[in-house]
Amino acid sequence: MATLHESTFQYLVPTDDQKATMERTRKAFADFATLIDAELPPGPDKTYLLRQLRDCAMWANIAITRNPDGSPRT
Numbered sequence: 001m002a003t004l005h006e007s008t009f010q011y012l013v014p015t016d017d018q019k020a021t022m023e024r025t026r027k028a029f030a031d032f033a034t035l036i037d038a039e040l041p042p043g044p045d046k047t048y049l050l051r052q053l054r055d056c057a058m059w060a061n062i063a064i065t066r067n068p069d070g071s072p073r074t
Helices: 015-039 045-066
Strands: none
Touching: 015 045
16 A cells, blocks of 8 residues: 655645646646536536636646655655
């Protein structure tokens, strides 16, 4: 079983480059969410999709700041 990196539950301050990547990524997720909201009919499936998209956006930030083993990306 893999062990978690000691910083797994710590906040990592992103570098300036990482912040720029996060901004571009957030904009892409927001643009896609806007499209989904405009094109799909209301209902539980749309709600689920938008919530999952939000979840994916948060995981993208983690991927930007961490290496595959969980250690901070510098």
